[in-house]
Amino acid sequence: MSVLLDKARLRQTRITGGVLIALGVLIAVFLAPDAPGVATFRLSRPTDVWPVPNLVVPGGAFIYVVSALLAFMGVRLFLKGGARWSALILGIGLAIAVAAFLVWATAGKSFSLTGMLQATLVRAVPIALGGLAGVLSERVAVVNIGIEGMLLAGAFTGALVGSLAGGIAGLAAAVAVGGMFGFILAALVVTYRMDQIIAGVFINLFVLGLTSYISSQVFQEYRALNNAPVFRAIEVPFLSDLPVIGPVFFNQNIFVYGAFILAGLATYYLFHTRLGLRARAVGEHPRAADTLGINVYRTRYINVTMAGMVAGFGGAWFTLGSVGRFDEGMTGGRGFIGLAAMIFGRWHPVGALLAALVFGFADSLQQKLALLRTPIPSEFLAMAPYIATIIVVAGVVGRARAPAADGKPYVKE
Amino acid sequence: MRVELKNITKRFGPVIANKGVNLTIEPGEVLGLLGENGAGKSTLMNVLCGLYDPTEGEIFIDDKPVVFDGPGDAIRAGIGMVHQHFMLVPVFSVAENVVLGVEPTGALDHLDLATARAEVERLSEDYGLAVDPDAIIETLPVGVQQRVEIIKVLFRSADVLILDEPTAVLTPQEVDEFFQIVRSLCEAGKAIVFITHKLNEILEISDRISVIRRGEIVGSGDPKELTRPELAEMMVGHPVDFDVARAPYAPREVILDVADLTVLRDHGAVAIDNLSLKVRSGEIVGIAGVQGNGQSALIEALAGLRRVASGRVTFDGTDITHISPRARHRMGIAHVPEDRQRAGLIGNFTVAENMVLDTYYGPPFAKGASIDWGRVHADAARVAEEYDVRTPSVFAAAAHLSGGNQQKLVVARELSRDTRFVIAGQPTRGLDVGSIAFIHAQLMAARDEGDGLLIVSSELDEIMAVSDRILVMFKGRIVAEYAPHIAPLDKGEIGLVMAGAAA
Ligand SMILES: Nc1ncnc2c1ncn2[C@@H]1O[C@H](COP(=O)(O)OP(=O)(O)OP(=O)(O)O)[C@@H](O)[C@H]1O
Ligand SMILES: [Mg+2]
Numbered sequence: 034m035s036v037l038l039d040k041a042r043l044r045q046t047r048i049t050g051g052v053l054i055a056l057g058v059l060i061a062v063f064l065a066p067d068a069p070g071v072a073t074f075r076l077s078r079p080t081d082v083w084p085v086p087n088l089v090v091p092g093g094a095f096i097y098v099v100s101a102l103l104a105f106m107g108v109r110l111f112l113k114g115g116a117r118w119s120a121l122i123l124g125i126g127l128a129i130a131v132a133a134f135l136v137w138a139t140a141g142k143s144f145s146l147t148g149m150l151q152a153t154l155v156r157a158v159p160i161a162l163g164g165l166a167g168v169l170s171e172r173v174a175v176v177n178i179g180i181e182g183m184l185l186a187g188a189f190t191g192a193l194v195g196s197l198a199g200g201i202a203g204l205a206a207a208v209a210v211g212g213m214f215g216f217i218l219a220a221l222v223v224t225y226r227m228d229q230i231i232a233g234v235f236i237n238l239f240v241l242g243l244t245s246y247i248s249s250q251v252f253q254e255y256r257a258l259n260n261a262p263v264f265r266a267i268e269v270p271f272l273s274d275l276p277v278i279g280p281v282f283f284n285q286n287i288f289v290y291g292a293f294i295l296a297g298l299a300t301y302y303l304f305h306t307r308l309g310l311r312a313r314a315v316g317e318h319p320r321a322a323d324t325l326g327i328n329v330y331r332t333r334y335i336n337v338t339m340a341g342m343v344a345g346f347g348g349a350w351f352t353l354g355s356v357g358r359f360d361e362g363m364t365g366g367r368g369f370i371g372l373a374a375m376i377f378g379r380w381h382p383v384g385a386l387l388a389a390l391v392f393g394f395a396d397s398l399q400q401k402l403a404l405l406r407t408p409i410p411s412e413f414l415a416m417a418p419y420i421a422t423i424i425v426v427a428g429v430v431g432r433a434r435a436p437a438a439d440g441k442p443y444v445k446e
Numbered sequence: 447m448r449v450e451l452k453n454i455t456k457r458f459g460p461v462i463a464n465k466g467v468n469l470t471i472e473p474g475e476v477l478g479l480l481g482e483n484g485a486g487k488s489t490l491m492n493v494l495c496g497l498y499d500p501t502e503g504e505i506f507i508d509d510k511p512v513v514f515d516g517p518g519d520a521i522r523a524g525i526g527m528v529h530q531h532f533m534l535v536p537v538f539s540v541a542e543n544v545v546l547g548v549e550p551t552g553a554l555d556h557l558d559l560a561t562a563r564a565e566v567e568r569l570s571e572d573y574g575l576a577v578d579p580d581a582i583i584e585t586l587p588v589g590v591q592q593r594v595e596i597i598k599v600l601f602r603s604a605d606v607l608i609l610d611e612p613t614a615v616l617t618p619q620e621v622d623e624f625f626q627i628v629r630s631l632c633e634a635g636k637a638i639v640f641i642t643h644k645l646n647e648i649l650e651i652s653d654r655i656s657v658i659r660r661g662e663i664v665g666s667g668d669p670k671e672l673t674r675p676e677l678a679e680m681m682v683g684h685p686v687d688f689d690v691a692r693a694p695y696a697p698r699e700v701i702l703d704v705a706d707l708t709v710l711r712d713h714g715a716v717a718i719d720n721l722s723l724k725v726r727s728g729e730i731v732g733i734a735g736v737q738g739n740g741q742s743a744l745i746e747a748l749a750g751l752r753r754v755a756s757g758r759v760t761f762d763g764t765d766i767t768h769i770s771p772r773a774r775h776r777m778g779i780a781h782v783p784e785d786r787q788r789a790g791l792i793g794n795f796t797v798a799e800n801m802v803l804d805t806y807y808g809p810p811f812a813k814g815a816s817i818d819w820g821r822v823h824a825d826a827a828r829v830a831e832e833y834d835v836r837t838p839s840v841f842a843a844a845a846h847l848s849g850g851n852q853q854k855l856v857v858a859r860e861l862s863r864d865t866r867f868v869i870a871g872q873p874t875r876g877l878d879v880g881s882i883a884f885i886h887a888q889l890m891a892a893r894d895e896g897d898g899l900l901i902v903s904s905e906l907d908e909i910m911a912v913s914d915r916i917l918v919m920f921k922g923r924i925v926a927e928y929a930p931h932i933a934p935l936d937k938g939e940i941g942l943v944m945a946g947a948a949a
Contacts, residue, residue: 306555314535314546321533324497325547326518437536 053107068092073143092140157393162347163371164385178233181368187348192359195261211345316436454503478652483850496520526604707757717743732913784871793845798826833858
């Protein structure tokens with residue numbers, strides 16, 4: 034019986050095995066001979082409460098071990114099947130391949146691993162919040178292409194109001210303006226049944242044009258309007274003293290904490306509350322929700338507005354959470370990457386957060402590798418983690434399913 | 447609670463679905479509502495349950511006029527409806543679907559699923575509606591989904607229950623159980639509106655019958671004084687011939703040969719277990735069985751929509767076990783799917799588009815890469831006319847047709863082509879008596895032209911009316927075979943075998 038069942042999965046496992054073997058061979062051939070000396074990863078600073086020794090890895094040997102491991106896992110998968118674990122094994126395989134890559138790049142040098150992980154979290158923030166905004170609105174079946182614009186609006190408002198009235202006020206204003214754009218999107222697509230993609234693109238273009246204009250015409254002249262205070266990192270007592278984990282998770286600014294807390298809250302809201310159940314019903318089968326007396330339109334308005342508020346908060350990160358100054362188009366497509374994180378995260382808040390962390394890791398990896406002066410142009414390096422992500426998503430995550438009514442307007446009779 | 451509809455008119459653009467309807471629903475009484483496909487029954491009930499605003503007219507509850515601003519108001523007023531097309535969220539569990547809209551909650555709006563589960567269990571015990579509260583809807587057979595819908599209405603403790611064709615997908619045993627439920631609800635003082643196309647059912651369960659034709663009430667009566675032919679005539683406006691005329695049984699060579707077929711369900715359980723059967727040209731083979739015994743998987747496997755785990759399907763000497771649905775289609779195999787809305791049509795497409803879903807890509811409808819829409823529309827109009835698909839025009843969205851007319855649309859598309867073999871699941875689900883007779887005649891005509899036909903229906907009467915041979919399916923196997931040309935059929939005996947007596 035199980036033999037019959039597994040035919041298709043067996044093929045998939047074989048492919049996975051093949052990928053791992055190929056990866057192992059590539060690493061052995063190209064990376065191992067080119068990694069003389071030891072790679073030193075700094076884990077803590079000398080001033081830390083509990084300093085931990087550096088992680089010293091012999092380059093060539095480590096890489097050979099990784100490639101051997103990859104080959105072993107690949108061969109096992111290829112020959113024995115074991116479909117149930119193939120996704121997990123692929124994930125582990127990719128993770129150690131990335132580790133081998135890092136060791137190769139660091140061989141003979143040293144660099145701060147903790148610093149890179151810390152940067153990973155920071156860079157994941159806008160993507161995670163963008164993804165979360167996507168989850169909130171697509172769960173009620175409104176496709177939100179406008180997240181990029183909402184992030185930008187949040188960044189701009191944060192800088193402007195922050196400069197005039199302080200960080201807290203700037204943050205509140207950013208959230209409010211994000212929410213306003215969410216409300217506008219809801220009005221356009223729910224009440225006026227405008228095409229959801231067009232409405233989102235409209236918001237993006239509108240915000241980009243308006244903020245660019247003001248920043249080039251007004252901020253140039255009145256610099257004081259674009260000079261907001263930045264939220265500093267807040268150390269969580271005791272926990273921030275833990276080695277590695279402390280600086281990475283417990284010594285960050287409110288945006289990082291906010292992303293984690295919001296992902297948790299959104300999970301609770303969507304999957305454990307009455308309103309969340311209704312919201313998901315509206316995204317899956319609006320007519321059924323309607324026949325049960327759930328107001329489909331109002332549910333969409335509320336959720337899309339909340340999504341806008343989350344995006345506004347994420348947008349404020351660009352200014353109040355990092356440089357304190359607004360630049361034209363400074364969100365640089367993070368809203369769209371957030372949408373990718375939402376899909377990779379299977380329309381789940383925590384999934385989106387994890388996916389955003391992978392992207393954040395990619396981002397900070399690229400930055401660190403550029404510092405390490407590897408022979409590969411950094412643009413190419415930056416691509417590798419994305420490719421890995423796509424493999425992980427295709428192999429590990431599998432087929433994700435969007436809410437059934439996603440993107441479709443609901444028309445009451 | 448007494449509900450009165452006064453002078454209700456409902457228009458959809460130019461279409462008048464209800465015209466000046468007056469109807470009274472009394473507590474403790476079952477009101478049977480009868481009418482042809484497209485007569486306006488569902489529309490009228492959707493007005494009553496607050497889903498549609500009436501164009502004209504008023505609703506009175508206990509002599510007080512009420513206006514429903516959406517179904518929520520109607521539910522609060524005590525009116526609940528089981529819709530003809532289920533209103534269940536496919537990815538939610540049974541318990542989540544049941545409580546949706548009236549959820550038990552704890553602090554912080556926390557969804558109290560434990561209570562929900564317990565409530566479902568209590569209701570399913572009280573009324574004998576067995577369901578697993580944690581099952582995900584999309585994995586359940588339609589018969590079970592039906593039970594979930596009923597539990598949903600009961601959970602809202604409605605005083606008026608509108609049941610729109612609740613028995614269309616139930617087996618005879620399930621119907622008996624269902625009637626017990628209806629009776630006990632009546633005794634509890636609830637008012638029931640019962641819509642069905644099955645005349646014997648309506649005669650059995652109703653206290654009063656109203657007949658609706660082309661949007662108007664054309665008559666009412668006492669079931670004790672009415673007979674089936676009278677009702678049928680009231681419905682369609684002329685006498686209906688119930689008997690299927692059939693030519694003598696003259697089977698030819700084997701056209702479909704299924705050998706040792708094993709098919710799995712989505713989650714790996716065995717749906718069809720080493721099943722073999724043969725169908726000859728010029729015969730109708732009917733598969734009888736209680737729903738959930740693998741019939742759906744059999745149809746899907748033969749139509750190419752479900753992977754065959756092992757075994758062989760041979761069509762006219764060619765191995766078709768693993769070929770695509772389109773290739774099968776090109777060989778002349780027609781497929782009427784069990785669930786018209788899920789697999790039969792695309793709701794947002796027009797009637798004409800739906801009519802050519804299977805043939806748009808080749809002549810005569812396609813010229814190179816473009817579609818000859820004039821041809822498509824003309825052809826669709828002709829077929830719709832021939833099969834009596836009641837639609838304002840071929841440009842109407844399929845989703846706006848009445849349930850029975852959607853079914854006729856699917857059947858028309860599949861049978862109007864040149865076919866050699868027909869696989870049909872519940873071909874007359876939701877059709878009125880006139881339409882059933884017509885579809886049966888079409889199936890019979892296909893047989894007499896030399897097609898092989900494999901028909902699955904949970905309606906034993908239908909299977910007995912059309913089949914040349916009857917195979918009974920139980921737990922994924924064929925457990926018995928009957929042939930009316932060899933020995934007369936015994937409905938009671940077949941019913942027992944369906945329930946597993948022979949296994
Ligand atoms: N949303 C809609 N838009 C346009 N026309 C509609 C709509 N809903 C129903 N109609 C039309 O109203 C008429 C009555 O449909 P209704 O669904 O009430 O019939 P019915 O009596 O329930 O038939 P059946 O037995 O086939 O379910 C049909 O002609 C149908 O095409
Ligand atoms: Mg109907």
